[in-house]
Amino acid sequence: MIRFEQVSVRYDGTDRPTLSGVDLAVPEGELVLLVGPSGVGKSTLLGTVSGLVPHFTGGVLSGRVTVGGRDTRTHKPRELADLVGTVGQDPLAHFVTDTVEDELAYGMESLGLAPDVMRRRVEETLDLLGLAELRDRPIATLSGGQQQRVAIGSVLTPHPKVLVLDEPTSALDPAAAEEVLAVLQRLVHDLGTTVLMAEHRLERVVQYADQVVLLPAPGAAPVMGAPAEIMAVSPVRPPVAELGLLAGWDPLPLSVRDARRGAGELRERLASASPPGSPVSAGVSVVPAPMSGGPRPGRLARLLGRTKAAETPGPADPISRVESLGVRRGRIEALRRVTLTVAPGETVALMGRNGAGKSTLLGALVGMVEPTSGSVRVGGLAPARTDPRAMIRRVGLVPQEPRDLLYADTVAAECAAADRDAGAAEGTCRALVTELLPGVEDGTHPRDLSEGQRLALALALVLTARPPLLLLDEPTRGLDYAAKGRLVGVLRSLAAEGHAIVLATHDVELAAELAHRVVILADGEVVADGPTGRVVVSSPAFAPQTAKILTPQEWLTVSQVRAALEAGA
Numbered sequence: 001m002i003r004f005e006q007v008s009v010r011y012d013g014t015d016r017p018t019l020s021g022v023d024l025a026v027p028e029g030e031l032v033l034l035v036g037p038s039g040v041g042k043s044t045l046l047g048t049v050s051g052l053v054p055h056f057t058g059g060v061l062s063g064r065v066t067v068g069g070r071d072t073r074t075h076k077p078r079e080l081a082d083l084v085g086t087v088g089q090d091p092l093a094h095f096v097t098d099t100v101e102d103e104l105a106y107g108m109e110s111l112g113l114a115p116d117v118m119r120r121r122v123e124e125t126l127d128l129l130g131l132a133e134l135r136d137r138p139i140a141t142l143s144g145g146q147q148q149r150v151a152i153g154s155v156l157t158p159h160p161k162v163l164v165l166d167e168p169t170s171a172l173d174p175a176a177a178e179e180v181l182a183v184l185q186r187l188v189h190d191l192g193t194t195v196l197m198a199e200h201r202l203e204r205v206v207q208y209a210d211q212v213v214l215l216p217a218p219g220a221a222p223v224m225g226a227p228a229e230i231m232a233v234s235p236v237r238p239p240v241a242e243l244g245l246l247a248g249w250d251p252l253p254l255s256v257r258d259a260r261r262g263a264g265e266l267r268e269r270l271a272s273a274s275p276p277g278s279p280v281s282a283g284v285s286v287v288p289a290p291m292s293g294g295p296r297p298g299r300l301a302r303l304l305g306r307t308k309a310a311e312t313p314g315p316a317d318p319i320s321r322v323e324s325l326g327v328r329r330g331r332i333e334a335l336r337r338v339t340l341t342v343a344p345g346e347t348v349a350l351m352g353r354n355g356a357g358k359s360t361l362l363g364a365l366v367g368m369v370e371p372t373s374g375s376v377r378v379g380g381l382a383p384a385r386t387d388p389r390a391m392i393r394r395v396g397l398v399p400q401e402p403r404d405l406l407y408a409d410t411v412a413a414e415c416a417a418a419d420r421d422a423g424a425a426e427g428t429c430r431a432l433v434t435e436l437l438p439g440v441e442d443g444t445h446p447r448d449l450s451e452g453q454r455l456a457l458a459l460a461l462v463l464t465a466r467p468p469l470l471l472l473d474e475p476t477r478g479l480d481y482a483a484k485g486r487l488v489g490v491l492r493s494l495a496a497e498g499h500a501i502v503l504a505t506h507d508v509e510l511a512a513e514l515a516h517r518v519v520i521l522a523d524g525e526v527v528a529d530g531p532t533g534r535v536v537v538s539s540p541a542f543a544p545q546t547a548k549i550l551t552p553q554e555w556l557t558v559s560q561v562r563a564a565l566e567a568g569a
Contacts, residue, residue, distance in 0.1 A: 001162060001194040002026035002049055007063035009044050009053060018044045021221040022063070024213065028161075029192035031184060031208055033199065033227070036215035037235055038452045038480045042198040043089065045215070045222075046164050049196060050086040051077040067162055082111055085155030086164045089451060089478060090401070091147040091171075100142075100150050101126075101135045107158045118157075125153045128183050130176065141329070144171040144400045144474065145354030145506070152180060156187075163187070165197040169204050170477045171400070173353040173506045174541045177204050184208070200480050203238035203509065203545050206231065207255040228252045236480050239509060239545040242558045246565070259549045266561075267550060273564040275533065275554045318343050319379065319469050319500040320365060320395075326373035327360055327524075334360040335524045337374070342469065342500045347491065349515035349532070350504040351542055356521040358504035359400065362471045365502065366397040378469055392422060396467040400474045402458035403446065412442035414461060422465035432460035436490060451478025459490070470494060472503040476510050488514050512536060512544040512556040532556065 007022040018041040026032050034042050047053035051072040054061045065072045068083050077086075085107075088094060097103045104125055108118045126132045129149045139147060148171040155163065163184070169177035185208060187193035199205050206212070212230040214223045223230065231241040232252050240259050244252045247266045253259035318341040327335040335357045342348055350358045363369035364376050367383030376383055379394040399405065408414045415429035422428070433440065437456040446454060455475060462470065470491075476484050484507075491501055491514060505511060511518055511532060518535040520528040520542065528535050533554050536542045546555050555561050 001028040001068060002196065003064075003066045004045075004048075005064040005066075007045075007048060007061070007065055009041070009048065009059050009061050011057075011059040017219050018059075019048075020219040024222060024224050026194060026196055026211075028194050029188060030210040031188045031195040031197065033197055033202075033205060033209035033212045034215070035198070035202060035206075035212055035230070035234060035236055036480075037217070038200075038478065038483050039450045040215040040218050040220070042215060043166055046086075046166050046196065046198055048072060049162070049164050050084050051075060051080050052086070081107070082158065083160055084162045084164060085158065085160035087151045087155055087166065087168055089166045089170070091144075091151035092401075094151045094154070095139055095147075098138055098140075099135075100131060100137055100139060103139060103150055103154050104131075104157050107154055111158055113158075121157045121159070125157050128156070128179075129153050130179055141332075143355045143359060145173060145176060148172055149176060149180065149354075156183070159191075161193060163193060163195045163197075165195065165199075167199055167201075167478065168197060169199060169201060171354075171474060171506070173351075173356075174204075174508060176354055177201075177506075181205060181208055200236070200476075200478065201507070202231075202236065203240060206238055206241070227254055236482070239558050240549065243546060243549060243561065246558060246562055256545055256548045259545075263549050267553060270550065270553060270555065270561065270564055273567070275556065275560060275564075320502075321377045322361075322364070322374070323376075324374035325361075325364060325371055325376060327357075327364060327369055328372045329360075333524055335364070338521075338524070338526055340519060340526070340529070342502055344468065344498045344500055345495050346517065347495050347501040347503070347515050348517045348519060349511040350502065350519050350521060351506070351508075351511060352521035352527075354506075357524040358521055359473055360524075361521070362397060362473055362502065362504055365469070365471055366395050367391050368397075389421075392465045392467070394467055395469040395471065396462035396465060397471040398455070398458050398462055398473065398475060400477070402451075402454040405458045405461055406446040406454065409445055410442060411440055411444050411446065411457065414446060414457065415464075418461040418464040424464050424466075429460055429464040432463055433457060436460050436486075452480070452483040455479065455487075463494075468499060470499055470501045472501070472505075474505060474507075475503055476505065476507045484510060508536065508542050508544045509557070511542070512547070513559070518542070 003025050004022045007019060008017045009019040010017040036042055044053055047057060048065045049067055055076050061073060070080060095103055097106050101122060104122045105118050126135055131149055131153060134146060139150060152168055169180060172180060184195055188195055206227050209227045211224060212227045214230050214234050228251055231237045240253055240256060244259060249262050320342040322338055322340040325335055325338040352358055360369055364371060365378060370384045383391055406414060408417060415433060418429040419426055436459060437453055446457060495501055515532045518532050519526055533556060537547050537554050544556055546557055
């Protein structure tokens with residue numbers, strides 16, 4: 001169905017091609033997963049299938065890409081629209097209408113399908129993706145995960161023969177991701193749809209793949225093969241495969257079910273060891289050493305400077321206190337009776353299904369959302385009623401889309417503006433960027449950075465003001481496992497220096513690795529709040545893969561198991 005013949009792509013101003021020597025075929029009716037570290041050209045490869053590369057992105061495409069016999073160099077995206085459906089990393093860039101139902105119908109209308117066919121397919125897609133209750137909602141009022149499902153639905157309704165998906169589950173909660181993947185499985189198995197997908201959260205998707213294409217490095221030729229064979233040699237792999245390699249399992253498991261079948265001996269070895277307990281006790285944090293790749297606490301502390309004692313509450317004086325918070329947006333009650341305190345040095349993960357109120361709670365903490373009832377205090381101030389210039393020194397938010405913080409034309413200009421806004425010494429932000437994002441030149445335009453690099457830049461901009469409270473909304477979108485490890489190291493360093501961190505995430509592996517506490521929201525209410533191990537192990541939806549494999553023992557991460565085995569377990 002898709003054929004790549006010696007394909008290379010080079011962009012202007014680069015000293016090496018983004019893609020080189022791609023020669024492979026994607027069979028009809030298979031789900032093929034594209035994997036590799038950040039920045040190796042996965043999105044570019046997907047773009048060559050839809051015709052976006054080079055017709056919209058520019059650059060020089062060498063070789064030949066054919067889809068269903070059509071050459072993408074001679075057929076522009078609109079001439080492939082009946083054959084190829086594409087969803088990119090940013091769903092907002094995908095939308096052309098205002099409401100959910102109109103968006104689902106737009107692609108079919110453009111292709112001239114009959115009204116009765118359009119109506120039937122819209123209803124089918126609303127049911128398939130759990131969007132029926134949102135059909136009349138303005139897209140702008142949806143959560144990021146809900147928008148992601150609408151974007152996927154809008155390309156399903158025209159019934160394309162090929163689906164090209166770039167991180168389709170990155171903004172989805174675990175249950176919604178399973179629903180979307182189940183739909184893709186039905187399309188592949190029952191209708192013969194060909195799916196080419198790039199995804200960093202391999203723990204969600206690798207067990208469903210028929211084949212895996214590995215891009216090992218920028219410009220390197222890809223390797224294609226069976227999922228277990230590729231995972232054994234890939235620089236990026238899910239926890240289940242990492243645990244399998246650690247334990248020496250053969251064949252390498254790709255699903256929790258397969259891993260549990262062979263985990264008996266490993267459980268016996270670990271029976272004499274105890275999983276580490278909650279690192280938070282009575283408001284005092286004990287933070288583990290950072291993962292490899294992250295800056296050491298001392299180095300980061302020198303860059304940030306210690307927060308003044310007057311601005312850092314002690315254990316008995318939380319940095320943030322939320323009491324019976326209620327937020328109403330039109331007819332929607334986004335938050336109801338939410339109570340939450342966050343102590344210095346504490347990392348709290350907000351979890352829950354899409355639309356549960358996680359981003360709204362972060363918005364209330366930073367002052368972007370006005371409470372309808374109850375109260376929010378950060379450093380003794382009400383964020384929504386305080387001058388933003390005063391709040392910037394107390395709380396900083398890295399939003400779901402880091403680009404929302406990026407306005408300048410160069411990295412240097414962004415850093416200079418951050419220094420001015422925070423009243424920091426000249427060069428403070430640039431030093432943070434160097435630590436978090438080595439190798440990026442001052443003259444680089446933020447739009448030329450990868451998703452992970454933009455996140456690191458946005459984090460540096462926010463940290464320039466040294467806020468005691470740091471908020472992150474879906475911070476691992478676009479990050480591979482190595483980049484996620486570096487982020488964990490940075491955040492652990494900040495917590496060790498007394499910064500409180502609240503992150504809204506669907507990434508259960510990140511929560512298991514980093515969070516001291518997990519707070520689960522449902523329909524705007526807190527339904528669980530406790531130490532990470534206690535909350536996630538008891539939740540089928542939010543338990544990490546290691547916990548599912550080794551239950552009833554309460555191991556959360558592969559790194560915990562590795563440490564126990566190295567200690568003689």
